[in-house]
Amino acid sequence: GAVVSQHPSWVICKSGTSVKIECRSLDFQATTMFWYRQFPKQSLMLMATSNEGSKATYEQGVEKDKFLINHASLTLSTLTVTSAHPEDSSFYICSAINRDNEKLFFGSGTQLSVL
């Protein structure tokens, strides 16, 4: 079964609204989680690294005020797309590292469509 749960799997929202995406590690603790976005027919692009109990580290060109990340517990990280616009429409994917075995697992992804 899935070891990283991502919710929702898809969301449609109006332009200007905010959308929250959750990422949970189900049977391990994840001090670090990652958020990616993927446009059609392209590879995954790392957006930010989410660290439990501290501020997220954003990749160059990713607006931290636009994509709010909260990692309040060892099993949950959230990504909030604020004031979403049609160009934010994309497939968003989270991942988490199981420190016990070096494996990194991915969520099932969230398809965001902004109208």
Add this chain to the structure above:
Amino acid sequence: DAKTTQPPSMDCAEGRAANLPCNHSTISGNEYVYWYRQIHSQGPQYIIHGLKNNETNEMASLIITEDRKSSTLILPHATLRDTAVYYCIVRVGVTGGGNKLTFGTGTQLKVEL
């Protein structure tokens, strides 16, 4: 993290072995080789990883050359459900301090009847 080079696409007949190559000529001594695959509109799925030795699990085998500059993922009996984009990634393990995974363009594997 070191960059990887993969062919953009490969075809394989169902039931035959699929051998997916990856070049990582600038790999460092403490970097692991990871393989993931992504089926359309899903999150990447972990397949296998290794450091120096060849590895095998229920999904695939990973063959790493002695100089570690390249590797091959082997799906021994490919099925239609193995059609996906396969990503080869190298990164420092967690204990080495490097956590980020950088994805290249991957190899689109098509398994056909």
